[in-house]
Amino acid sequence: MSVERIPAHFYAQSTIDLAKALIGNYLVHFLNGELLVGRITETEAYLGVLDRACHSYGRKQTKRTRILYEDPGHVYTYTMHTHCLLNVVAERSGQPEAVLIRGIEPVCGIEKMESLRGKSAQDKQFANGPGKLTQAMGISMNAYGESFIDGPLYIGYNGQKNGAPVATRRIGIENTGQAKYFPFRFIENK
DNA sequence: GTAACGATTTCCT
DNA sequence: GGAAATCGTTACT
Numbered sequence: 001m002s003v004e005r006i007p008a009h010f011y012a013q014s015t016i017d018l019a020k021a022l023i024g025n026y027l028v029h030f031l032n033g034e035l036l037v038g039r040i041t042e043t044e045a046y047l048g049v050l051d052r053a054c055h056s057y058g059r060k061q062t063k064r065t066r067i068l069y070e071d072p073g074h075v076y077t078y079t080m081h082t083h084c085l086l087n088v089v090a091e092r093s094g095q096p097e098a099v100l101i102r103g104i105e106p107v108c109g110i111e112k113m114e115s116l117r118g119k120s121a122q123d124k125q126f127a128n129g130p131g132k133l134t135q136a137m138g139i140s141m142n143a144y145g146e147s148f149i150d151g152p153l154y155i156g157y158n159g160q161k162n163g164a165p166v167a168t169r170r171i172g173i174e175n176t177g178q179a180k181y182f183p184f185r186f187i188e189n190k
Numbered sequence: 191g192t193a194a195c196g197a198t199t200t201c202c203t
Numbered sequence: 204g205g206a207a208a209t210c211g212t213t214a215c216t
Contacts, residue, residue, distance in 0.1 A: 062212080064212065064213085078197070082198090082199090082208085087197085
């Protein structure tokens with residue numbers, strides 16, 4: 001199976017558009033000579049400065065979040081409750097916005113994923129969460145700061161896209177004021 | 191150096 | 204549906 005890597009300009013669009021555009025495309029990880037491919041089914045936009053739920057709210061900058069201020073197309077991984085979350089830096093340099101990959105469906109390298117995840121790919125709970133998919137794809141903090149444009153981890157173009165993604169309210173961020181009502185979470189329209 | 195918090199997952203009731 | 208687990212990063216003394 002060959003998956004065409006999406007070029008750099010793809011990432012240089014608004015965070016919302018990027019979040020929608022990612023749905024239906026492939027998340028690809030070249031790991032130890034094996035190709036792991038998952039179809040992206042769920043994403044979430046984090047609008048940095050305006051978004052209280054985001055680590056870069058108010059242009060806050062720390063060691064961990066500085067990658068958000070770099071050029072779009074970078075990999076931003078974040079450790080949470082012993083789990084690793086995967087983000088795609090969007091917009092443009094100096095604009096700390098990113099898209100969180102929240103869910104995938106295994107496509108290629110399934111046996112390897114099952115081994116990494118320790119669960120059957122038949123299970124609907126296999127990779128339907130931010131921490132689960134990073135485990136299934138073998139993604140860790142090692143990926144922090146890499147680029148989707150020329151690294152072992154990248155987004156692959158899927159010729160046959162599905163219908164328009166559905167926007168929903170976000171979840172899991174109850175303590176972030178009004179930001180939790182923003183419809184910035186996108187799921188595949190089935 | 192120490193304390194508090196969190197973009198989650200999983201298990202229990 | 205609700206609570207505990209669990210640990211790196213952040214913020215504060």
